[in-house]
Amino acid sequence: MKKQFGSLNDSTIFAFQFFTKGGILIMLIIDSKDCENIDKALKKYKKKFEKSKTLLQLRERQTFTKPSVVRRGQVLKAIYKQQLASGKIEG
Template sequence: MLIIPIKEGENIDRALKRYKRKFDKTGVKRQLQVRKQFTKPSVERRSQVQRAQYIQRLKTQQDI
């Protein structure tokens, strides 16, 4: 449970923004999306390899 203390005279929009930022950092939304749809282990592994290749390409381009 997230608790966001609101300071005296603080704008509600600012407090809501702090709540949203804190909620995003917990990763609950991403976890719900992953649980909602099953992906086969082979597909998940393939996507991890593709992500690693992409990151590796970015690093090699940056070194040049």
């Protein structure tokens, strides 16, 4: 994974993420105020990167999961949520 940082002007910091596996190219733009330092901008970048769920997608693509296994997991999760809602299971 290679990261590049640069600035368009004084108030915007942009970052590119390059992933070699899967050919994913992601660009996150972080707007920063003139009074902010680079630490706050990096904190915003990390939060935005986490919300984009790019790392989760990358990990999912590393291994193949059969569609029947994915569907079974979804059904079990739905059953669990239904039991929580009805009060049969205490969370």
